[in-house]
Amino acid sequence: MSAPNNSYDPVEVTPLHPDEVARMREEALAAIAGAADLAGLKEVRLAHAGDRAPLALANREIGALPPAARADAGKRVGGARRDVAEALKTRQAELEEERDARVLVEESVDVTLPWGRAPRGARHPLTTIAERMADIFVGMGFEIAEGPEVEAEWFNFDALNFLPDHPARTMQDTFFVEGPDGADSGLVLRTHTSPVQVRSLLDREPPVYVVVPGRTFRTDELDATHSPVFHQLEGLVVDEGITLAHLRGAIDAFVTRMFGEGLKTRFRPSYFPFTEPSAEVDMECFVCRGASVGNPDASCRTCGSEGWIEIGGCGVVNPRVLTAAGVDTERYSGWAFGIGVERTLMFAHGVRDMHDMVEGDVRFTSAFGMEI
Template identity: 80%
Template sequence: MSAPNKSYDPVEVTSLHPDEVARMRAEALAAIEAASSLDELKQTRLAHAGDRSPLALANREIGALPPHAKAEAGKRVGGARRDVSEALKRRQAELEDERDQRVLVEEAVDVTLPWDRVQRGARHPVTTTAERMTDVFVSMGFEIVEGPEVEAEWFNFDALNFPPAHPAREMQDTFFVESEESGLVLRTHTSPMQVRALLTRELPVYVVCAGKTFRTDELDATHSPVFHQMEGLVVDEGITMADLRGAIDAFVVGMFGEGLRTRFRPYFFPFTEPSGEVDMECFVCRGASAEPGGEPCRTCRSEGWIELGGCGMVNPRVLIACGVDPERYSGWAFGLGVERTLMFRHGVEDMHDMVEGDVRFTRAFGMEI
């Protein structure tokens, strides 16, 4: 093994020559100063201060020098690398400061703008409409009652005179809980409250009930599998259809204004006899659209009348099922659609708007309490 070369001149190593070290230092400092962003400075750091940079490679050559030459070469290269490192720190601080100042300008927040970015909601118009409807009857002395949405078949069908083979008792029309043998359904109407009210209250009974009902309908512009009804029931001595007509007329005035006529059309419901469908005169055109030469009306489709719901005198079989003497007592009942009333009052044309939960729809009706 040969002895170390004690006469090796570092000047002969090109990368360690004073002029070459000065050139590499100058190039590094120029590149650092020219970096206009933090990303560019990162690339410059890798090129001029990284492990494969010219000064780092020159520093490796020092190990091959004789002892007496290492000190001078190390001082020369180390000084250049120190200058480059300090220049990188200064430029890093300058670019970070420029970035922060730019962010303050570009992402400035105007504290005078409204601070609440979350839109305020509102009570759902179906809720407020149901309350308005019940308020009309409360003002006439009625009591508000509530009942379960999961109902026994006996309350939903049997006690209301629905025969065992009635189509409504099949799964394609009614949501059964678990199975048809369970005897539990999602109530298809609010009429079970007629039975519950008669079984739990002393006569006479004057009650209204508004709530959700469920049927196996597809969701479209005018139908929904979940909708709301308001049920009304009166059972007292001497009650007649004239009392029913007066209550319906009072409801129409309370919800739609004075001067609107109503009419009854014969119909059939298992739990009322006689039964009828209730129509009211269109509150927009006042029936004029149905007259010859009348202007078309979108609300009533130029028919002059709007269907409200079903009604009739309580079937004696329902009274008997509830332990009420039909020879002494009589009564009437009605069922009105809450969504239908909302659509009429406010010109809502699509059921989707009521169920999709868009706050822009509910806010249009205000913050009613």
């Protein structure tokens, strides 16, 4: 049996030698002091205080020592590791304080500077004025009605007394929707809001008082006064004892509310397949009120010195339209009108070019603000 290893000297284990432990400690402290930022300190922590750090590896060697030698080696290595941990904690606090001070300077915000540099949005004036126009008739007791923009030909033409050879059915006026394999789908992009007249009469029992704001489509070229996509406000009344006098009164009330007090209106004979008799509606120029007529010294750009402005078409609902919708023409009569929203906007606000309404320039819409 061999004798105890009483002559074993722990200093012969190189990682546990006092000079080596001191060297590892000083190297770690120097690295900690040299860390310039928190990211650099994190790397130092991994290198000198992590599981694979020199002092951590030296600590593992203690278990191989005889019991009598372990206490002294443990104190030596443990003291060095505590010094490194304390240095890391102190340097962490210093670097965090430096970072916070730097952020206060670099990311400071001057709250005295003007705010709101991002421009405010604005509703499109066509939306605003269409709602204003509809609200005027809602105030008279009308209700809002809507219909599809892709419409059946029967609603768009046949039910409104457009004969099969009517020019409006040709490609010069109408966008036709192509069916599968180029077949006739029987659908069009509605050319006016008048199909909603028939839909309203089919959905409701008279009396009917509806107003229809909506978008319509025709094969027009975009220029200063025309657009292939435009908006109309359609009105329809069907009730017992309805006459043109009621229509004239509603138009007069609309003109007064929209353009001002005291403006006259007039009807000029016209033709629409879905009304009989039919008329074009003119109102007195709200700018010159007729004073520019025959007066070269006081010309008016709004009405072209004619004294009158055309605002839409109207008439008594054709009995054929009522019959198509299943309405008793012996008992009920009605009238309808259509007013261009773009035209109203141009008159009310002096807009001269249709391009301004459709090109999406925020400088145009922002001038009208956020009126609700």
